[in-house]
Amino acid sequence: MTSSPTPTPSTELSTRVVSAIVMIAAALLAAYWGGWPFALFWLAAGLAVMLEWTTMTGARPLRPVQAVLGLGLAGLTLLLLTEASFGLFVAAALVFPAVATLITQGMAHKVWVASSFPYAAIIxxxxxxxxxxxxLGILGLLWMFAVVWATDIAAYFTGRALGGPKLCPPISPKKTWSGFLGGVIAAALSGVLVAWIGETYGLGLPLGLPGMAVLSIVASIASQIGDLGESALKRHCDVKDSSHLIPGHGGVMDRLDGFWAVCLIVALILLPFHFTT
Structure with missing residues (x-):
């Protein structure tokens, strides 16, 4: 019996690039459509995140727990699309994770299951x-995409090219300070570029170009902290990737960890206004 050949670095990079192009194209197309298609796109992403989280952390009984949480996430999407009241959102956000936690075996696993729902719900x-x-609309969304994608790409290639001191070896031994700074600089430039293009076409983000540069830097730092947080979770669970769904990238959590952190920042600003106005 012969073993399959080990992928070369160039092959792995090619696979990674192709997968990234496909994912970026899908996200942009869904963003262009908006409405139901866009909401369902992110529901699918949130469901994948929840499935990976609960599988990694060993929730038992796995399928019933995932079914309850999945129904809860689908319910949030339905409530959002039908512009339901804030009270219904609160009820769904409490009842479904509560039921999933109740049927989960083991106190430690209950904590992981309870935390999986808000993590996925943000996505x-x-x-x-x-x-x-x-x-804000599509321009704000494109700003989020640009900051996260620029951070990921620049951090990856700057770190590989320059090397240097490690950022956080106990959690992620490959990440470097040079990659971190490269990601921050690229995010600031990309965020300002999106804001400038928006102004050119009569669309404005609220803080002006200097303010968007600062916010882009904050978002880039948050994105890289989110990446480290997910790496810490994987180390805790003793897995290399959250799943093997995306060739060259691992799982959906592996791709959305930084975006999740930026979503959290946006959520702290947007959600109170969305549900109270």
Missing amino acids: VLVPPIMREHPH
């Missing part, structure tokens, strides 16, 4: 809310 809710925002 499910924030991008559609941003897309439909009357003043």
Whole structure:
């Protein structure tokens, strides 16, 4: 019996690039459509995140727990699309994770299951809310994409090219300070570029170009902290990737960890206004 050949670095990079192009194209197309297609796109992403989280952390009984949490996430999307009241959102956000936690075996596993729902819910809710925002809309969404993608790409290639001191060896031994700084600089430039293009076409983000540069830097730092946080979770669970769904990248959590952190920042600003106005 012969073993399959080990992929070369160039092959791995090619696979990674092709997968990234496909994912970026899918995200941009869904963003262009908006509405139901866009909300369902992010529901699928949130469901994948929840499935990976609960599988990695060993929730038992796995399928019943995932079914309850999945119904809860789908319910949040339905409530969002039908513009339901804030009270219904609160009820769904409490009842479904409570039921899933109740049927989970083991106190430690209950904590992981309870935390999986809000983590996935941020991915499910924030991008559609941003897309439909009357003043931010698709420009705000493109800013989020640009900052996260620029951070990921620049950090990866700057770190490989320059090397140097490690950023956080106990959690992620390959990440470097040079990659971190490269990601921050690229994010600031990309965020300002999106804001400038928006102004050129009569669309404005609220803070002006200097303010967007600062916010882009904050978002880039948050994105890289989110990446480290997910790496810490994988180390805790003793897995290399959250799943093997995306060739060259691992799982959906592996691709959305930084975006999740930026969504969290946006959520702290947007969600209170969305549900109270």
